[in-house]
Amino acid sequence: MKGTFVIISAILLLTLSFLFFTNITAFEKTYSRTKSYLADGIGPALSVIGAPVRSISYVFENYIDLIDVKRTNAELKKKLESMEFENQKIPELIKENERLKGLLQLVEERPKEFIAARVTGEDVMNWFKCIIIDKGRNAGVREKMPVITPAGVVGQAVEINKWHSKVMIINDTNSAVDAYVTGKHTRGIVEGTGHTILKLKYVQKNDDAEVGDKLITSGKDGIYPKGFALGIIISINKNVPGLFADIDVMPHNNFKKLDEVLVVKKQ
Structure with missing residues (x-):
């Protein structure tokens, strides 16, 4: 009687183990298929949702770059205007120098006359x-x-x-x-x-x-x-x-x- 009980218990244990491992494999297969379906279905949606976010980020980065470029251009324009103003003064200084040289020459040549x-x-x-x-x-x-x-x-x-x-x-x-x-x-x-x-x-x-x-x-x-x-x-x-x-x-x-x-x- 005791031996029969042991044999029956062993058979039940093997059966349960078989069913358990069989269910795990099936679950994994089901999970894998579900995951694949979700990826196929949700993936494009996530791409659509993510695109504006990436676009906003791109626009913001370019906006910052544009501000930097405009600031740089403004500084360069200011420097250029300053240089042009200085360059405009050079011919006047040259003319004034020539006038003064001419006057000085006349005065030095004939100091008692002028x-x-x-x-x-x-x-x-x-x-x-x-x-x-x-x-x-x-x-x-x-x-x-x-x-x-x-x-x-x-x-x-x-x-x-x-x-x-x-x-x-x-x-x-x-x-x-x-x-x-x-x-x-x-x-x-x-x-x-x-x-x-x-x-x-x-x-x-x-x-x-x-x-x-x-x-x-x-x-x-x-x-x-x-x-x-x-x-x-x-x-x-x-x-x-x-x-x-x-x-x-x-x-x-x-x-x-x-x-x-x-x-x-x-x-």
């Missing part, structure tokens, strides 16, 4: 075309003294006080300068028009004068010494009534941009 002065402004309260210089009676400036630059004639001193002087420039309508055409015997009077262009008056139509000819002071008007540059003839019109040609002259000086001048002392 008084160096700076232009401090314009006289807007007068009908005359005048500039104001920072030298007056104390520096030796007197009325009717010529005022020049290395480029040519500016005008003459007309009002003098202790520290400053007014200079009537040659484009004033009251200005008249006796002049020669350089290298020729043609003579005329350079008169102001109130504008940039001057007029060469009293030159007959058959006199020797051409566009491009240069004019200098003749020294015969009692104010300007002989040989100072005045301007260049830019047009000649002979188809006008009367004996004289209509001649336009461009002065050598730009009277709106005068900074330094020389007053010519009377000998």
